[in-house]
Amino acid sequence: MLALNEVSLKVMGGEIVSIIGSNGAGKTTLLKTICGLIHPDSGIIRFLGKEIQNLPPHSIVKLGITMVPEGRQIFGKLTVKENLLVGAFLYKSKEYREEALDYVYRLFPRLKERESQLAESLSGGEQQMLAIARALMSKPKLLCLDEPSQGLAPHLVERIFEFIKEVRGKITVLLVEQNVYRALKSCERAYVLENGRITLSGRSEELLLDERVKTAYLGM
Numbered sequence: 001m002l003a004l005n006e007v008s009l010k011v012m013g014g015e016i017v018s019i020i021g022s023n024g025a026g027k028t029t030l031l032k033t034i035c036g037l038i039h040p041d042s043g044i045i046r047f048l049g050k051e052i053q054n055l056p057p058h059s060i061v062k063l064g065i066t067m068v069p070e071g072r073q074i075f076g077k078l079t080v081k082e083n084l085l086v087g088a089f090l091y092k093s094k095e096y097r098e099e100a101l102d103y104v105y106r107l108f109p110r111l112k113e114r115e116s117q118l119a120e121s122l123s124g125g126e127q128q129m130l131a132i133a134r135a136l137m138s139k140p141k142l143l144c145l146d147e148p149s150q151g152l153a154p155h156l157v158e159r160i161f162e163f164i165k166e167v168r169g170k171i172t173v174l175l176v177e178q179n180v181y182r183a184l185k186s187c188e189r190a191y192v193l194e195n196g197r198i199t200l201s202g203r204s205e206e207l208l209l210d211e212r213v214k215t216a217y218l219g220m
Contacts, residue, residue, distance in 0.1 A: 076120030087137030
């Protein structure tokens with residue numbers, strides 16, 4: 001069975017687009033393929049008019065795509081600031097790095113307060129903020145978020161979705177999220193992925209009212 005089969009989707013500049021589906025549907029595989037961590041056997045991925053399906057991950061980052069992986073995957077033995085600087089590894093300019101740090105510290109002031117702490121000492125919510133901030137250090141044009149609210153307390157989930165709303169129109173976001181209601185309330189459009197195929201797509205407000213989505217994902 002193919003992990004992804006004939007998947008076709010489009011994300012426009014400044015949009016927030018969600019990919020929803022059950023576990024094992026292929027959502028994470030889709031993000032990894034876009035980011036160059038997996039190369040497809042066939043098909044084309046275009047970003048800003050350029051074909052990227054055969055490029056290595058670092059080249060895709062340089063073009064403007066970054067990913068916040070499921071499970072955060074921060075470097076626990078590095079400080080908060082060191083983790084953030086890893087996100088800007090392609091850029092050697094000290095001025096660029098300082099500007100990027102200022103940008104993410106404005107978005108997540110708590111990280112500034114803890115910049116000298118080891119990342120492993122942060123709470124789960126702070127670690128998720130760090131993972132997102134690290135991805136933002138390259139100033140991406142497209143930010144891929146893989147299950148950003150997973151394992152977080154409700155008030156921290158609220159903060160993550162506040163961030164998504166804050167960057168609306170400034171950064172293009174492709175969101176994979178287990179909380180389907182939250183995901184649909186945060187995005188303009190969404191795609192439903194089932195068994196590696198897109199089975200449904202549309203405006204978020206339409207999908208919230210769709211009986212198939214309500215039954216399968218919203219418990220209604």
